[in-house]
Amino acid sequence: MSAAKGAVTGHHAIIREWVQLYTNGMYAWAYHKTTDKALAEDLVQDTFLAALQSFDKFKQESQPKTWLFSILNNKISDHFRQQFRHPVVNEAEGGLSFFFDEEDEWRKERSPQAWNTTDTHILDNPDFRKILQHCMHLLPGNWLAAVKLKYLEEKEGKDICQDLQITPSNFWQIMHRAKLHLRNCLEINWFKK
Amino acid sequence: MKRVLKKIFLPCTVATEMIEKDIYFKLSALEKLRLFLHTGLCGLCHRYQKHSRLLHRILMELHHEHEHPQAPKEEEQTALKEKITNRLEKN
Incomplete structure (x- = not known):
C-alpha cells in the first residue's frame, strides 16, 4: 500500500x-x-x-x-x-393590508390583544415550543431564513445585510412582516387560549 | 383629536416598522421621539412593541440554549450512523 x-x-x-x-x-x-x-x-x-x-x-x-x-x-x-x-413560496399573506386598513390603522380583528406573560420562561413549556415552531414554519421561506440567520449567528443588523446583500430597510421590512405574522399566529394559537 | 395627532406623528404601519428598526438597528433622535409620541397615544402599537420585544428575547434564547430538548430517537441515530458510514465508503 x-x-x-x-x-x-x-x-x-x-x-x-x-x-x-x-x-x-x-x-x-x-x-x-x-x-x-x-x-x-x-x-x-x-x-x-x-x-x-x-x-x-x-x-x-x-x-x-x-x-x-x-x-x-x-x-x-x-x-x-x-x-x-431561493425561497419556497407559501400561503402567508405578505401585504401589510392583512393587518392594517386603508388608513394605516390596525384592523380590529388582527390588532394586538393583551398577553398574560412578559418573560421568556414560557420556553420551558414544550407545548409553547411546538406552537412557536409551527408558527415559524408558516412564514415564507426567505423571511424564516432571515429570522434564523439573525438569531442563529447573533449578528448585527448591518452584518446580516452585507451577508444577504440587501439594504438595511429591506431587512427591517422583512423582520417587520415576519414579526407581525409570528406575533399574530402565537396570539391565536397560544396567548388567546 | 387622537386620530389627527396620530396622523401627524406616524401611521401605525410606519410606527410598527420603526419598532422593528429600533430592535435591529438604531433610530435617529427624531425617529425615537416620533415613535415615543406615537406609542404614547396608540395603545395597540404600544402593545405591539411589548410583544415584539418579548418575541425578540424568546428567539434569542431559543437559538442559544445548549440543551437539546428534542433528542432524536435511538433507532434514528443508529440508522443515520450507518447511512453516513456507507456514504463515506463511496468517497
Whole structure:
C-alpha cells in the first residue's frame, strides 16, 4: 500500500470513529436549529463528507468535536442563506393590508390583544415550543431564513445585510412582516387560549 | 383629536416598522421621539412593541440554549450512523 493511500485509509478510519462518537450530538444540534429531521440528517452527513475532504486542514491539537461542530454550524448558516435567495413560496399573506386598513390603522380583528406573560420562561413549556415552531414554519421561506440567520449567528443588523446583500430597510421590512405574522399566529394559537 | 395627532406623528404601519428598526438597528433622535409620541397615544402599537420585544428575547434564547430538548430517537441515530458510514465508503 502506498503511503498516500495508507493516509487516506487512515482518515477514513478516524472519521468513521467520529461518526460513532459525535453523530448523536450533531444530529440533535442540527435538528434543534432547523426543526427538520431530513434536513438535519443531510447537514450532518454533509459535515462528515466535508470533514473527510478537508481532513488535512484539521489541526491535531484541536478537538475533533469542536472542528466538526464549526463545519456543521457553517452548513446550517449556508442552508438558510440559500433559502433566503431561493425561497419556497407559501400561503402567508405578505401585504401589510392583512393587518392594517386603508388608513394605516390596525384592523380590529388582527390588532394586538393583551398577553398574560412578559418573560421568556414560557420556553420551558414544550407545548409553547411546538406552537412557536409551527408558527415559524408558516412564514415564507426567505423571511424564516432571515429570522434564523439573525438569531442563529447573533449578528448585527448591518452584518446580516452585507451577508444577504440587501439594504438595511429591506431587512427591517422583512423582520417587520415576519414579526407581525409570528406575533399574530402565537396570539391565536397560544396567548388567546 | 387622537386620530389627527396620530396622523401627524406616524401611521401605525410606519410606527410598527420603526419598532422593528429600533430592535435591529438604531433610530435617529427624531425617529425615537416620533415613535415615543406615537406609542404614547396608540395603545395597540404600544402593545405591539411589548410583544415584539418579548418575541425578540424568546428567539434569542431559543437559538442559544445548549440543551437539546428534542433528542432524536435511538433507532434514528443508529440508522443515520450507518447511512453516513456507507456514504463515506463511496468517497
